[in-house]
Structure formats: C-alpha cells, structure tokens
Amino acid sequence: MKLTKREKLFERIENHLRITARQLVKFDTEEETLQYLIDSSRSELKCDFVGIVLKEGNYLISKVWSGSCVSISESFPIKIENCSPTFLNKSITFDKVDKDTICEFSKLLLEENILTWFTVPLKDDTNTYGFCIIGFMNYVPLLDEMNRVFEEFGKDVAVAISLSRRKEVQKNKMMGVEWISQNLTLDTEMDQIVGKLVERAGKGTNAQFACIYLYNERENCFILQTPAYGEKTRLNKILIEKNYVLKEYFPYLETPGGPQLTVPLVIDLKTIGVLHVENKGSLVFTKEDEEILELLSNHVAAMLENARLYNNEKDHKQRLHHLLDYQQALVKETVEKDTFDGIVFTLSRLFSKTVMIFDRFMRPISYELFDVAEDELHTLMELATFEVYQKKNRDLWFSVDYDRNMGVWSVNGGSDLLGYLAIDITGEEIDDFFKLSIDLARNIASIQFIKQKIVLDAKEQVKDSFITKLLVEKIEDEESIIQYANLFNWNLFHQHRVAVLSIDLLEEGTKDNILEHQAKKSLLWDQIKTRVLFYDQDILFANKEGEFILIIPIEKEKEKPKVYWAKLYEEIKKWLALEGDKSKILIGISGKTEVINDYFIMYQQAVQALNVVSHRFSNVGFAMFEELGSYTLLHHLKDSSIATLFIQKHLEPLLKYSEGKSMDLFHTLRVYLNNNGSIKETSDELYIHRSSLLYRLEKIESLLEVSLNFAEHRFDLMMAYKLYDLYYSNTALT
Known part of the structure; x- marks a missing residue:
C-alpha cells in the first residue's frame, strides 16, 4: 500500500x-x-x-x-x-x-x-x-x-x-574527591583549608558568597572562619543562647530552592559547624547544589576537625616550648640572683602583663608594670590587700577599674604561706595553658621565697650565736665579735639600746602543752621580725636562749626616745591584730651603750625593765629602764644575796601562805601599798568588801609581824616588792 x-x-x-x-x-x-x-x-x-x-x-x-x-x-x-x-x-x-x-x-x-x-x-x-x-x-x-x-x-x-x-x-563527586585529595592534606593550615573549601563551594554552586562557621563550645556560639569567599555579608559570631535548633540560625539548612543554602559539618554524630552559601543572583540553589555542598562537607568535616586538633596540638607544643624556655630563664634567675626583680621581669614578658610579687603580709617585694602608670601601683596594692583578707584560700580577682582586672594567687611552700603573685588578666582567656603558666610562676616564686628563707635562717643562726657571745658579762674574743658585727654591717661602737620582748599568748590550752606553746611563740616572733624588717631595716633581731632581743641604734629615736618606742610598740600590736592574734606583747628597754662591754649591762637592764613592766606597767606595755625611778637605783645593788634575804624576810610568808589558796595576800598587800593605804580604793580595785579587806590586812600583819599603819614598815615592804620585780618576778624565790 x-x-x-x-x-x-x-x-x-x-x-x-x-x-x-x-x-x-x-x-x-x-x-x-x-x-x-x-x-x-x-x-x-x-x-x-x-x-x-x-x-x-x-x-x-x-x-x-x-x-x-x-x-x-x-x-x-x-x-x-x-x-x-x-x-x-x-x-x-x-x-x-x-x-x-x-x-x-x-x-x-x-x-x-x-x-x-x-x-x-x-x-x-x-x-x-x-x-x-x-x-x-x-x-x-x-x-x-x-x-x-x-x-x-x-x-x-x-x-x-x-x-x-x-x-x-x-563526575562532580569524583572530581570533588580528587580535588580534596590534591588540595587538602592533614598538615595544611586551618585557614588554607577553609579558604580552598569555601572557594570550591562558592564556584561549584555559582554563589557570590560562601563561608564556614565552626561551633565554639566554650562560648556557645558559631564563629565565622576566615577567609570567606566573596564579600562578607554574615556576622562574625552567632550566639546560640537557649535555642539549640540549628535551623533557627540557618533557615535554609539542607533546604534547596531559596537564596541561601546550608549543610552541617558532622563528625561522629556531632555537629562541629556548617558550610553556608548565599546569593546566586536571581536564581535559587538547587538539589544539585546541595549535593555538591554535602560532598564537600562529608569529606571535609573530619579533615577540618583533624586539622583543628592538629593545629591546636602544634600550637600547644609551640606554647609549651615557649613556656619551657621561660622556665629555664626563671630557674636561672633563682640560681644566679637572690631578688625577685629578674623573676618578675621575665614573668611580665611571658604574660605580656603587669606582674607583682607580694610577701605574705601583702607588702610589694617586686613589680613590673605593663601599660600601667606608676601612680596606679598604690591602688593595686590596696585592692590586692583588701581582696586577700576578704577571700582567703581562694583564687582571687579584683577590678582596678571598669576596663582592667587583676588576678591574685597565693605562693606556698609546703603548708606555709610565703607570699602572693598578682597578674593583670585584662582580656585574658583563662585556659589550661594560662593556668599551667600560673602554676609555673607560683612554683618559681616559691623556690625563690624558700631560698631567701634558707639564707635568712642561716644568717639568723650566725646572728644568734654572735648575740649570745656579745651579751655576756666578760667578752673573751672582742676581735671576733667585731668581725661578726661587720658581717651584718653593724657598728658596735655607735650608741644602741637593747630591748627584750615578751609574748604572752593568752590562749587556753597552749600553756599546758610546752612544745605547742614554744612553737606558737616562735611563729609570732618570725612574723614580728618580718614586719619590723619592712618597718626599719636597721633593727637587729636575735633569739638568746628563748628570749627575743632587739638592738636599735640611738639615732633612730631622734631625741624623742619615748615617742619612738611607743610608735614601734603600737605597730607591733597592730600587726598581731591584723593576723587575728590576741597575744599580749611587753617590752623592756635598756639605757644607752657606750662601749662594747656595755651590751651585757644593757641586756640586764632590759630584762629587769621587762620584769617591772609585767607587774607594774602591763597596761602601758613597755618601759625604759632609765625612767623606772627607784628601780634604777636598786639595779645597782651589787650583792643580790642581800636583796634575796630582804625579800625573804618581808614577803616570803605571804608567798607561802598564798600558794594554793583563793585568798592572795601577796597581791592584796601590793595593791594596798600602791593605793597609799586607802581602804576604799584597795577594796574597789580588788573587787572585795571592806570587811574582807580588813580581815586580810589583819592576817598580813600577823604573818609578817608588822604594823601597816607604821610608815617605816610600809617603806620596807615597798622596797621588797621593787626588789622582787627586779630579780624574781619570773623565777621562784630561793
């Protein structure tokens, strides 16, 4: 067809x-x-x-x-x-x-x-x-x-x-994998990985802008990584606050068909960040664009994380090498020098911050200012002291002003507090490395404190030996004593006063434990020495067979000895109060030395002045021997056996009777004589009834076979008390 x-x-x-x-x-x-x-x-x-x-x-x-x-x-x-x-x-x-x-x-x-x-x-x-x-x-x-x-x-x-x-x-996936293998390796720097990745993402999706956000757990936010591709249109930091739905911050998360597109960067089911593109002209991002981004994210997430960890590890290694270099420099400072100046200077370079070292009493030992005016130093000291006493046994922070913060850390040696380290931490991220650096600084400062303490302890032992040889009745090797004095830059031939200091703990429990009692006294004495050393470096300290000795140049008194000693005594009381200690301090002060053999005599005067203070002037707290009136005359009594016999005759019956009894006739008679025989004033001071006082006075007259109305007898009794204060107030009467 x-x-x-x-x-x-x-x-x-x-x-x-x-x-x-x-x-x-x-x-x-x-x-x-x-x-x-x-x-x-x-x-x-x-x-x-x-x-x-x-x-x-x-x-x-x-x-x-x-x-x-x-x-x-x-x-x-x-x-x-x-x-x-x-x-x-x-x-x-x-x-x-x-x-x-x-x-x-x-x-x-x-x-x-x-x-x-x-x-x-x-x-x-x-x-x-x-x-x-x-x-x-x-x-x-x-x-x-x-x-x-x-x-x-x-x-x-x-x-x-x-x-x-x-x-x-x-094909894109194969090309992408090939591109990743050719362009990104483990030893690639983080910023290079980010730069190449966002460029690939931007060009692959025809976006005009591409970037990566990585999640920061510490700050709870997404941080824009540099470099980005194209002209930046996003915030550098996206805070996550309370809403943890990622799509709230990136609305086109895994959603093509819009002007933006975001895919998560996931490793081990954990989102470490996002890959984000936006602005495709008049077009929108397609499913194919999403596949490109997913390809990049799937292959690069692990690499980014590994690169981050690798770079962090490399950075930590570099910082540790850097820290070890500084550690060697700091150790060298402790070996070669005895001061903190080199240590503080090196620490200031390590932290690029102001660094200060304080002693345990918050007195500045050394400092290196960094972007801080010299006139701010006093303010820093005051704030540091306030914070230390307000927040003991904690990491300390205080604000100098609205823009500056300081951190204060204790420096310990074993269980002992040695001092404080203060560092300007303005804008500083207190990470593990910073804490490690602080621990290193504290350890180095501790070593220097301990080194200084060892040197000082050695000097103290030499000094105590020297003082023991000086304060004897007859000096056997005067030339040796002079050589010892030269070690401490101390001129024996200038006028000095010798003072003996007594510490009464006033604490229940320590009196029964002799070792604890002595340990507590030694600790307080060390604290007083440290404080006085800052107060006046020309004061010489010593410990002579358990007695605390101070030797001070006369020139320090500036023709006002009573004013000088009153001020020093009040300073010591204030230091103890700052430490929260309620111990009582008494000081006996000698006359002036003229020659080397006078030091033993002045020591005896100081001991006797201390005896008098403890019985007669404990409310004042100190006394100068030359102002003790009749005590000064009695001190020159050559034969102490005569004084003993005199005291035994007039006071021993009262001492024996008062032992183990609630009725202290020895003290009653002293108060009666000090009040010039006034019955009313004596009973008021003793807090007893008039009739009770009269009964005691009759008992005293009976035991001593004297009449308290007779002026001669009262004079003898007053003399016996003064001799007792000079010779036997701290020892048993024999």
Whole structure:
C-alpha cells in the first residue's frame, strides 16, 4: 500500500525522534544532551528556532537556544506563577492557547509574531524538568497525531536529562574527591583549608558568597572562619543562647530552592559547624547544589576537625616550648640572683602583663608594670590587700577599674604561706595553658621565697650565736665579735639600746602543752621580725636562749626616745591584730651603750625593765629602764644575796601562805601599798568588801609581824616588792 505524503512525514519525524532519544542517553552532561537535542530537531524539522526551558526553584530559565528570536531567550528567567502550568504538563500548540488567559511566555511569542509554535513537556514518571519550544516564523500546519509522539519523546528527553544529571553529580563527586585529595592534606593550615573549601563551594554552586562557621563550645556560639569567599555579608559570631535548633540560625539548612543554602559539618554524630552559601543572583540553589555542598562537607568535616586538633596540638607544643624556655630563664634567675626583680621581669614578658610579687603580709617585694602608670601601683596594692583578707584560700580577682582586672594567687611552700603573685588578666582567656603558666610562676616564686628563707635562717643562726657571745658579762674574743658585727654591717661602737620582748599568748590550752606553746611563740616572733624588717631595716633581731632581743641604734629615736618606742610598740600590736592574734606583747628597754662591754649591762637592764613592766606597767606595755625611778637605783645593788634575804624576810610568808589558796595576800598587800593605804580604793580595785579587806590586812600583819599603819614598815615592804620585780618576778624565790 502506497503511503501518503502526510504519512511519510509522520513516519520520518517519528524515526528521527526515536533515533534522537537513543542518542541522548549517550551523553555525559546535561549541556551536551540538550545541545544535541535542539541541533538535531532544528535540522530535521526545518524550524526557525528551538529552545529548552527548564525549571529551577520558582523560576523558568532558558537553558539552551538555537536559531532566531534570541530576545525571547533573553527575557528569562520568568516566575513559574506568571506562566501557564500547562506548559509543564502537556504539549501546547499556538492554536490551542486560550486568548483570555494568556501567560507571560505566550505573550513573548505573540510579541515576536511567531505564527507557528508548539511545546513538548520534559517530564517522566517522577520529575518535571521543563519544556521544549519549537517555532516557525511562518504558518506551518501541524499534525494532530504528533502530540502523542512528541509527548513520548519528552519523556525520553526527561530520562536523558535525569541520567545526565546523575552522571554529572557522580563526575562532580569524583572530581570533588580528587580535588580534596590534591588540595587538602592533614598538615595544611586551618585557614588554607577553609579558604580552598569555601572557594570550591562558592564556584561549584555559582554563589557570590560562601563561608564556614565552626561551633565554639566554650562560648556557645558559631564563629565565622576566615577567609570567606566573596564579600562578607554574615556576622562574625552567632550566639546560640537557649535555642539549640540549628535551623533557627540557618533557615535554609539542607533546604534547596531559596537564596541561601546550608549543610552541617558532622563528625561522629556531632555537629562541629556548617558550610553556608548565599546569593546566586536571581536564581535559587538547587538539589544539585546541595549535593555538591554535602560532598564537600562529608569529606571535609573530619579533615577540618583533624586539622583543628592538629593545629591546636602544634600550637600547644609551640606554647609549651615557649613556656619551657621561660622556665629555664626563671630557674636561672633563682640560681644566679637572690631578688625577685629578674623573676618578675621575665614573668611580665611571658604574660605580656603587669606582674607583682607580694610577701605574705601583702607588702610589694617586686613589680613590673605593663601599660600601667606608676601612680596606679598604690591602688593595686590596696585592692590586692583588701581582696586577700576578704577571700582567703581562694583564687582571687579584683577590678582596678571598669576596663582592667587583676588576678591574685597565693605562693606556698609546703603548708606555709610565703607570699602572693598578682597578674593583670585584662582580656585574658583563662585556659589550661594560662593556668599551667600560673602554676609555673607560683612554683618559681616559691623556690625563690624558700631560698631567701634558707639564707635568712642561716644568717639568723650566725646572728644568734654572735648575740649570745656579745651579751655576756666578760667578752673573751672582742676581735671576733667585731668581725661578726661587720658581717651584718653593724657598728658596735655607735650608741644602741637593747630591748627584750615578751609574748604572752593568752590562749587556753597552749600553756599546758610546752612544745605547742614554744612553737606558737616562735611563729609570732618570725612574723614580728618580718614586719619590723619592712618597718626599719636597721633593727637587729636575735633569739638568746628563748628570749627575743632587739638592738636599735640611738639615732633612730631622734631625741624623742619615748615617742619612738611607743610608735614601734603600737605597730607591733597592730600587726598581731591584723593576723587575728590576741597575744599580749611587753617590752623592756635598756639605757644607752657606750662601749662594747656595755651590751651585757644593757641586756640586764632590759630584762629587769621587762620584769617591772609585767607587774607594774602591763597596761602601758613597755618601759625604759632609765625612767623606772627607784628601780634604777636598786639595779645597782651589787650583792643580790642581800636583796634575796630582804625579800625573804618581808614577803616570803605571804608567798607561802598564798600558794594554793583563793585568798592572795601577796597581791592584796601590793595593791594596798600602791593605793597609799586607802581602804576604799584597795577594796574597789580588788573587787572585795571592806570587811574582807580588813580581815586580810589583819592576817598580813600577823604573818609578817608588822604594823601597816607604821610608815617605816610600809617603806620596807615597798622596797621588797621593787626588789622582787627586779630579780624574781619570773623565777621562784630561793
């Protein structure tokens, strides 16, 4: 049967479409597939133009175009909502368009006077990709039977597009993996990895901006990593506050079809950050863009984390080497020098901050100021002292002003507090390395404190030996004593006073334990020595067989000895009060030395002055021997055995009677004599009734066989008490 011309045309077109469909699956890329389609269609159909319009997000774009009417292609993109949805679902011909509901695309065809055109939807069973437009400038009759053939062809093209896209994705993945292996290695610096990655992400998705945010657990925020690709449009830091839903901060997280696109960087089910792109011009990000970002994120997340850990490890190693170098320098300072100046200078360079060393009494030993004016030093000292006494046994912080903070740490040697280390911590991140540096600084300072203490203890032992040899009745080797004095830069031939200091603990319990009692006294004495050393470095200290000795140049008194000693005594009381100690301090002060042999005599005067203070002037706390009146005269009594006999005759009966009894006749008589025989004043001071006092006085007269109304007897008794104060107040009467 002979075919008609119409049937031959139909068969030719159908064969062409079948051959074209078979050829389409051979291409690897979408561009090659579509280009072959329009070239072959235009050649076979002898049309004026062929175009492929694809759907991307909410827009239709002209993917490829061949032939005339290029202005139509240049009018894209067009929003899908402004075009008839029929184009994406079935074939449409120029004569089937509803003139009343003409869309934006149909309007373009009318404006170009395209007389004949038809479209073919490009869709398969699951995806709709767009449509193909074929046009003729002149009128060409279309065969109704061709609709079915072209729609089937559209399905074949859709399959070919889907296949080519999958091929492209696989190819991109392979290229991406190859690119990663060629460009990113473990020893690559963090900023280089970030820079190459965001550039690849930006160019691969045609984004104008790409960046990486990494999560910072300590600050609970996402921090923008540098460098970014393109012009920065994002915040450097995104705080996470209370909402931990990632999509609240990146709304297009794994959501293509918008102006932004974000994929998480995950390692071991833990999100360490995000890869973010945005601004694709007038287009939106597609599923293919998401696959590109996921490919990069999947391969790079572990590398970023490893690079971060590697760089952190390298940074820690460098910082540790840096710290070890400073440690060697600090140890060298402790070996070669006895002061803290070199240590503080080195620490200031280590921290690039102001550093201060205080003793345990918060007195500055050494300091190195860094971006701090010299006149601020006193303020720092006051604030540090306040904080230490307010917050003992804790890490200490105090604010100098609104913009500066200081940290204060204790320096210990074993269980003993040696001093304090203060460092300006303004803007400082207190991480583990900083804490390690602080521990190193404290240890070095502790070594220097202990070294100084060892040296001082050695000097103290030499000094105590020297003082013991000096304070004897007859000096055997005067030249040796002078040499010892020269060791301490002390001129024996200048005038001095000798003082003896007594510490009364006033604590229950320690008196029963002799060792604890002595240990407590030694501790207080060490504290007093340290304080007095800062108060006046010219004062010489010594411990002579348990007695605490001070030797002070006369020139310190500046013609006002009583004022000088009163001030020193009040300072010592204040220091003890600051330590929370309630011990009572008494001081006996000698006359002036003239020659080397006078030191023993002045020592005896000081001891006797202390005896008198403890009985007569304990409320004053100190006394100078030369102001003791009759005590001074009695001191020159050569034969102490005569004084003993005198005391035994007048006071021993009272001492023996008062032992173990609640009625202290010895003390009663002393108070009675001190009050010039006044019954009222004596009973008031003793807190006893008048009749009780009269009974005691009768008992005293009976035991001593004296009359207290007789002035001569009262004088003898007063003399006996003064001798007792001078010679026997701290020892038993024998």
